[in-house]
Amino acid sequence: MSTVSNKGIIFKAVPEGLPNSNVHFEVVHHKIDIKNLKLGENDFILRNLYLSLDPYVRLTMKESHIDPVMPSQAIGHVLSGIGVSEVVKSNNPNLKVGDLVYGLIGWEEYTHIKTDAKKINDIHFKNINYHKKLLKEVPLSYQISLLQLSGLTPYGSLMALGKPKAGETIYISCAAGATGHLVGQIAKIKGLKVVGSTGSDEKVDFLLNELKFDAAFNYKKVDLDKTLSELCPNGIDIYFENVGGKTLEVVLNHCNRFARIPVCGMISQYNITNQKEKYGVKNLDSIIHKSICVHGFLAMDFIGSQVEKDFETDMLEWVKSGKIICKENVIEGIENAGKAFTDMLVGNSVGKSIVKIADYYNYL
Amino acid sequence: MSTVSNKGIIFKAVPEGLPNSNVHFEVVHHKIDIKNLKLGENDFILRNLYLSLDPYVRLTMKESHIDPVMPSQAIGHVLSGIGVSEVVKSNNPNLKVGDLVYGLIGWEEYTHIKTDAKKINDIHFKNINYHKKLLKEVPLSYQISLLQLSGLTPYGSLMALGKPKAGETIYISCAAGATGHLVGQIAKIKGLKVVGSTGSDEKVDFLLNELKFDAAFNYKKVDLDKTLSELCPNGIDIYFENVGGKTLEVVLNHCNRFARIPVCGMISQYNITNQKEKYGVKNLDSIIHKSICVHGFLAMDFIGSQVEKDFETDMLEWVKSGKIICKENVIEGIENAGKAFTDMLVGNSVGKSIVKIADYYNYL
Known part of the structure; x- marks a missing residue:
């Protein structure tokens, strides 16, 4: 694994009203040299598998100002959103190559997470390796829908x-x-x-x-x-x-x-x-x-309340027993995320909109 | 005690907007012959002492229709409201002459309560005889304000x-x-x-x-x-x-x-x-x-929740220790209730508006 494509979507301009994927987003064709990229202490690199398209992201597409509850996206930078990824390189003591994680990633193929935190929970990442055992029953994409x-x-x-x-x-x-x-x-x-x-x-x-x-x-x-x-x-x-x-x-x-x-x-x-x-x-x-x-x-x-604990128990049980399904609207390729996001906002989609960025091979 | 004055206020017409005491209310000069009035089983007669003027009464001044939460006042009849009264005649096994009660009374000097209920709680009356022991510390009028x-x-x-x-x-x-x-x-x-x-x-x-x-x-x-x-x-x-x-x-x-x-x-x-x-x-x-x-x-x-129990304990303690006061806007005489009610609705009063209908002598 050496230099590979790292396509992504940057936040180009603050929209008034509905975002237009050609005006407010821009597809960029970056590259990443995973092998030679030097990681700081605790840093890691993610190969992104699924990106969740959530309406809240619209609220973060605003002029930059300090808002601890909902920080804004930075103009000229890759957008951020919730995703499921696998670790491909790690300097973090709590993550090893092949680990599956859930957390805030870039709208891009690979994300280099720079952090001082040793504990990934401190930067709101979750280790979801337990899902490897569930893969025959429960699709991995459910980690950015039903299960999280x-x-x-x-x-x-x-x-x-x-x-x-x-x-x-x-x-x-x-x-x-x-x-x-x-x-x-x-x-x-x-x-x-x-x-x-x-x-x-x-x-x-x-x-x-x-x-x-x-x-x-x-x-x-x-x-x-x-x-x-x-x-x-x-x-x-x-x-x-x-x-x-x-x-x-x-x-x-x-x-x-x-x-x-x-x-x-x-x-x-x-x-x-x-x-x-x-x-x-x-x-x-x-x-x-x-x-x-x-x-x-x-x-x-x-998060952190009793209802979250009940959720974790109930939802996994309901998913396994087929009592609940998540209707997925899967969009292939990160380059299509902008348009898919706008489609979701206007109600042109059914169920949960997800961008599939890459296949997950590691478990094979 | 034989035939005495029983002034009251009847609900004359449904107001649009703010009620006008001359148009929507009417003072009536009824009489009541307490001694000779025949009571049905469980009935009782109240000598009304204080009437509470509450904004909710405005919401009951509407065209008659069935509303279990907030029944409307009946056109042509004496208005009803919350009051404190003493029992002057009783056929009810749970009430004796001289008892103090809190409940829904007429806007009038005396109210004849006709009921099938033996238990006065069933018709939302409360026995408040315990207040007789508090009278040196706590005014009786607090029974239609702070304490209820x-x-x-x-x-x-x-x-x-x-x-x-x-x-x-x-x-x-x-x-x-x-x-x-x-x-x-x-x-x-x-x-x-x-x-x-x-x-x-x-x-x-x-x-x-x-x-x-x-x-x-x-x-x-x-x-x-x-x-x-x-x-x-x-x-x-x-x-x-x-x-x-x-x-x-x-x-x-x-x-x-x-x-x-x-x-x-x-x-x-x-x-x-x-x-x-x-x-x-x-x-x-x-x-x-x-x-x-x-x-x-x-x-x-x-009513009936834990917060009501806490209220009963806390409020009596706060009142006795002077931590809380009830600002009373006392209007003398039932004939003035209509105008006082309208004044309260437009904010011309401070604190709790109360009509003093009669003095309470019984405890002397």
Whole structure:
């Protein structure tokens, strides 16, 4: 192994509204000489296998400023995102060549991690070697979906904030999205009536026929208020919020007393940069007499909590027993990540969008 | 005791917007012949001492329809509200003449309670005879403020939903109101920095000098955004929401990560009956990346919970030791209840508005 291609995507310009893959991203054809590259103490080099495309990355595509919760991407540099990789060279005492890791990588083929930390947990990497034994049952790509943050997001928020009880009704917007389609499946496991909305008939079919939702509809084709009256005659106990704006306003009118609204996203408002053009929600007073709880969250909120421990146990069991699946939208080649990212943001994808950067051979 | 005056206030018409005491209320001069009035099994007659004026009553002044959470007042009948009374005649096995009770009474001098229930708890009455021993230390009127629902509302919501931690900053709107001025005092006891806003300089003085808030301001005279930047330089951890609308929008921008917003009221929106004229809150997406919890409630939500038990212990101790006071706005005479109610709704009162209907002599 000597000098090899290290294609990547750099962050070229801050988008207003929806990013354009030709304007705000740029594919760069770097090279990397793994053999001769000198590593600092604790450094390591990753061969990236899978990259997760997550909506949160849009929020990091901003003018650089200090934000400890969500640091911005650096203009002119390779974008960062969550990925699964194998170690190909290591000066870190806790990593050896061939180890599988999960963590924050570059949108590129190889990432050189420069760090002072001996413990990879300190820089938010996880050793996932245990997956090597699971490979016959569980695809490795599930490490950037169901088994890690993308699974903890729906599980943690539904369990800790949604507090589902069997027999209740949950309505999920963006129900065919990466998080929504998992929330719906977990809610089914927990015995809820699951109603979802999405933006195409194809995705409605997916929800009804593949995921066995109790009801699903194409929000572009119906009157939401009327449809919720029909599909949720007993009212809504949990609204899993991905959309915001007018949708939230309508749903509040259908909420039962003590309804819970975990707020995962408000995608209808993300690309409106002029504050004045955003939708103003007028019926928030219904929160009072219905004692509704509206609770925003980031996936990281659940890290280290009891719900994360429960998640690790439950999710692996559900995956192995086939009780839950992750619908993957796999894009081949890092050079296609920019366009795939934009497609995901506008809802042109079903399930979890993943870039497959390279095959994982090592276990063979 | 034979036929005596039984003045009362009847609900004459459903108001749009703010009620007018001359239009929507009517003083009636009934009589009651206590001696000769025949009581059904379990019935009793109350001599009403104090009536609590609560904003929730505005929400019950609506066209009659079935609403188990908040039943409407009946047009042409005496209004109902929470009061403290003494029993003057009883056919109920669990009540004797001279007993003090707390519960839902008429806006009138005497109320004949007709019931099938032997247990007065079943019709939401409480025996408060224990207060007879407290009368030297604690005014009886505290039974419709600090020691019952009007005390449980601030205590329960602040403790269960606000989850205060010493050193945090709380901002309270309507801070000189019945609930707000108690929330602030409890927050001080819990070691928080307490900032409040209200609608007059006199009330600002009250908050600063009588209640020892850390900061207070007249919202009519300042730019809220700028003032919160100055008074809450470390951001807001708890926003105790009484106002809604534009205020909520501004406060959201000052909230810290993991801020809690107990929603007690949105009084700026109550009297706008045309939904289109209500204020639309446009920055709800800030709930997500700050992991904010917005939680509506009614005082009754805390009844029967652990927080109610804690409340009973803490509040009596705080009252006796002078750690907390209830600012009372006492109106004499039931005939003045209508106007006093409207004054309270527009913020022309400080503290808890109470109608003193009669003196309590029995303990002498």
